[in-house]
Amino acid sequence: MKSNLEVENLIVEKDKEVGKEMAKLGNKIEIRDLSMYYDSFKVLENITMSIPCRSIVALIGPSGCGKSSLLRCINRMNDLIPNSKVEGEILLDGENIYNPSCEVIELRRRVGMVFQKPNPFPKSVYDNVSFGPQVMGIDNKKEMDEIVEASLKKAALWDEVKDKLRTSALSLSGGQQQRLCIARALAVQPEVILFDEPCSALDPVATQKIEDLLIELKENYTIVIVTHNMQQAARISDITAFLLMEVQGEPGRLIEYSDTNKIFTNPSDYRTERYITGRFG
Amino acid sequence: MKKEALEPRKAFHQQLDDLYYELLRMMVKTLDILEETRKAFKRLDVAKASEVINHDDVIDFYRSHIEEEGIELLARQAPVASDLRLIVVIMRMAQHLERVADLCVNICKAIKNLEGIEISTWIQEGIETMFEHSKKMLTLTMEAFMRMNLDLVDNLNQMDEKIDHINRSFFTAFDKDSSKELDLIIRVVMISRFIERIADHAVDMGEHLRFLVTGHAE
Numbered sequence: 001m002k003s004n005l006e007v008e009n010l011i012v013e014k015d016k017e018v019g020k021e022m023a024k025l026g027n028k029i030e031i032r033d034l035s036m037y038y039d040s041f042k043v044l045e046n047i048t049m050s051i052p053c054r055s056i057v058a059l060i061g062p063s064g065c066g067k068s069s070l071l072r073c074i075n076r077m078n079d080l081i082p083n084s085k086v087e088g089e090i091l092l093d094g095e096n097i098y099n100p101s102c103e104v105i106e107l108r109r110r111v112g113m114v115f116q117k118p119n120p121f122p123k124s125v126y127d128n129v130s131f132g133p134q135v136m137g138i139d140n141k142k143e144m145d146e147i148v149e150a151s152l153k154k155a156a157l158w159d160e161v162k163d164k165l166r167t168s169a170l171s172l173s174g175g176q177q178q179r180l181c182i183a184r185a186l187a188v189q190p191e192v193i194l195f196d197e198p199c200s201a202l203d204p205v206a207t208q209k210i211e212d213l214l215i216e217l218k219e220n221y222t223i224v225i226v227t228h229n230m231q232q233a234a235r236i237s238d239i240t241a242f243l244l245m246e247v248q249g250e251p252g253r254l255i256e257y258s259d260t261n262k263i264f265t266n267p268s269d270y271r272t273e274r275y276i277t278g279r280f281g
Numbered sequence: 282m283k284k285e286a287l288e289p290r291k292a293f294h295q296q297l298d299d300l301y302y303e304l305l306r307m308m309v310k311t312l313d314i315l316e317e318t319r320k321a322f323k324r325l326d327v328a329k330a331s332e333v334i335n336h337d338d339v340i341d342f343y344r345s346h347i348e349e350e351g352i353e354l355l356a357r358q359a360p361v362a363s364d365l366r367l368i369v370v371i372m373r374m375a376q377h378l379e380r381v382a383d384l385c386v387n388i389c390k391a392i393k394n395l396e397g398i399e400i401s402t403w404i405q406e407g408i409e410t411m412f413e414h415s416k417k418m419l420t421l422t423m424e425a426f427m428r429m430n431l432d433l434v435d436n437l438n439q440m441d442e443k444i445d446h447i448n449r450s451f452f453t454a455f456d457k458d459s460s461k462e463l464d465l466i467i468r469v470v471m472i473s474r475f476i477e478r479i480a481d482h483a484v485d486m487g488e489h490l491r492f493l494v495t496g497h498a499e
Contacts, residue, residue, distance in 0.1 A: 231359050264361040266496025277364045278290030 025053035028192060028222040029074065034088035035251070036069055038081065043069045045251035047088070049241060056214060056223045058237035058260070060230055062275070065243040066252030067226045071194050074224060075111035076104055092192070109136070112185035116197040118177035120169035120184070125152075125161050128169045128180055132188040147187055155183035156213050175206025182213065193217065195225040199232065211236050230276055234264045242272045293358050297367060300350050304371045304378075307343040308423045311378045314340065315419065315479070318385040318392075319412040322472065323405070327396050330389035340382035347375040363493075370493040374426070377482045377489075381419070384475045384482075391468045391475075398465055403454075407447050408469070411476040414444050418483035422490065431494055434487035441480045448477040 029051040036044040044066040051057050059067040069078065076097060078084045089096040097107055109132075120128050129148045138144055148165070152158040157179040161172070169180055178198060185193055195214070199207040214223055214236055227233050233240050240263040245252045256263065256272040267273045274280050288294070314333055321329040351372040354360060360368055418440050425433035451473045455466050492498050 230361070234359075234361065265365060267362050273362050276361050278293065279288055 027051060028053040028093065029224075030091040030094075031070075031073075032089050032091070034070075034073060034086065034090060036066070036073060036078065036087075037085045039083045042251040044073075044243075045253050047243075047254050049254060049257050051222060051224060052239070053222055054218055054220070055238040056218050056225060056236055057239045057241060058233035059224065059226045059241045059243060060228075060233050060276075061243035061252065061255075062245070063228075064252075065245045067241075067243050068196055069252075070243065071196055071224060071226050074192070074194055075108050075113055077108075077113065079104065109188045110190055111192040111194060112188065112190035113194045113196070114178070114181050114185055114198050117201050118174055118181050120172075120177050120180050122168065122170055124166045125169050125172070125180060126165040129183050129187045132184060136188060151183040151187040152180075154186050154217070155179045156209065156216070157183055173206070175202050175209060178202060178206070178210060179213065182210075182217075186217075190221065192222045192224065195223065195227075197226055197228060200228060207232075234260060240264075242267075242269075242275065244271055244275070246271075290358075293354070293360075294364075296350075296354060296358075297360075297364060300347065300354070300371055301367065303343070303347055303350070304374055305423070305427060307340065307347065307375060307378050308419075308426070310343065311340060311381050312416065312419055312423065314382050314385045315412070315416055318388050319409070319416070321389055321392050322408060322412070325392060325395055325398075325400070327393050330392040333389045334386050337382055337386050340379055344375045344379040348372055351375075363496075366493050366496065370489045373489050374486055377486050381479050381482050384479050388472050388475045391472050395465070395468050398462070400465070400469070404451075404469055407451065408472060408476070411444050411447050411473060411480075414440055415476050415480040415483065418480055422483050422486045425487070425490055429494055431491060434490055437484045437487040441484050444477055444480040448473045 027050040031047055031049050031051075034044060034047040035042060047070060049057075059070060061067050072078045073086060074090060074097075078086070086098060089098055091097070092107070092110065095102070121131065123131075126148055129151050130144050133144060133147050138147070149158065149162075152161060157176060160176060161180075164171075169177060172180060178201075182193075182198075199210050202210065211232065214225070217223060218238075225233075225237065237260045239257065240260045241254060242256045242263065243252045244255045256267060256269045258268065262268075263272060264276065267276065314336065317329060317333050320326065321333060351368050354368055358364075418437055421433045421437065425431065451470055455470070
């Protein structure tokens with residue numbers, strides 16, 4: 001039996017370690033004064049937030065508040081939309097990704113993305129995962145096998161598909177397909193993974209599996225997730241960002257950005273309070 | 282905000298409102314019991330004391346009902362922010378009120394043992410003052426809870442000190458006057474102690490209210 005004092009000391013030491021660990025990490029992404037337009041329509045205005053390394057940040061807010069647009073700014077997916085324009089900057093490890101010198105292909109390798117609906121290629125399970133590394137120039141069979149196995153294991157799918165690597169990805173269930181898409185994103189060794197409502201097309205059990213997986217992935221990756229499910233944000237994220245378009249036609253703004261714990265027990269802004277308690281929506 | 286007429290969780294908020302009013306009813310009932318207990322002591326009315334003892338199950342029913350409803354809302358509605366704090370505080374308050382009613386029962390049991398004994402005026406007055414103060418504290422807590430107004434519970438601690446003071450004075454007074462019957466001394470000290478505990482519950486409820494309104498646990 002340990003004395004109370006000993007137990008207390010142990011807890012204090014543990015807290016110190018956790019604190020040191022957190023302080024060491026710093027911010028992976030810094031969004032500074034970001035505004036975004038589709039043609040002349042301003043979608044987002046003056047968004048500023050710091051996303052710490054190896055954390056899960058959830059973006060919540062009513063439909064149309066610009067949370068998916070913000071997510072897509074982080075790996076410049078919006079570049080593909082004609083007449084979209086971005087002001088301000090997004091720093092990834094201190095480098096502005098909107099600098100002309102930024103290599104967009106390399107950026108998207110470092111910042112992977114998983115979408116709302118599982119979208120595997122109509123190819124085999126193996127080919128789905130090996131596609132990215134292959135494009136990157138890996139042609140050694142043994143090395144590729146290792147990458148595929150490791151990625152599927154990290155995505156908690158290996159045990160379910162190890163005997164059917166050559167069957168079509170489309171024969172998998174929805175939840176499995178989504179984990180395959182996560183494995184595909186992991187295969188190119190990203191640092192950040194963006195999730196755009198990854199569970200909205202899945203049943204509750206598949207959703208729980210993905211949520212567990214995200215918490216595991218947090219050990220090694222920085223995760224930003226857009227979710228319509230507030231309880232999902234409450235369950236898995238470390239930090240929650242609440243975005244809101246207050247008046248139809250005005251841009252979405254960041255209303256509150258704080259610890260998830262704080263947001264869901266005692267939010268600072270009355271608009272956050274009213275939204276998460278379901279008093280408007 | 283323009284679209285607030287559209288409240289997505291109306292049904293849930295209706296249930297939460299019902300729970301809130303149920304607690305208010307429980308508060309009123311508990312205050313009644315405290316008042317009846319005060320009267321029973323003042324007149325050493327054994328019949329009234331028995332009545333209080335027999336009515337305690339009403340308060341127990343309120344408490345278990347509020348707890349059940351609260352747990353159900355927590356489990357099924359996943360409340361957050363002020364909704365979450367409200368449910369947690371309502372459940373805690375119900376527990377305090379149940380304890381207050383139990384203490385009234387304890388006082389009434391002691392009153393039954395005082396039948397026929399003459400109680401000096403200074404004791405009568407001391408206990409009466411304690412009753413008045415603790416009633417005032419509970420009433421203020423209830424009003425503060427009804428209006429979500431923290432100003433009303435600002436002075437609870439000061440009021441509690443007065444009660445503590447009278448409670449302690451009984452011990453010293455009896456020291457000087459040890460010729461009194463031991464039985465009487467024990468009963469009065471017990472009753473005084475029970476009222477002092479009731480006041481402590483009022484202080485605690487004031488703190489829960491502070492948490493509900495500000496979100497900060499002291």
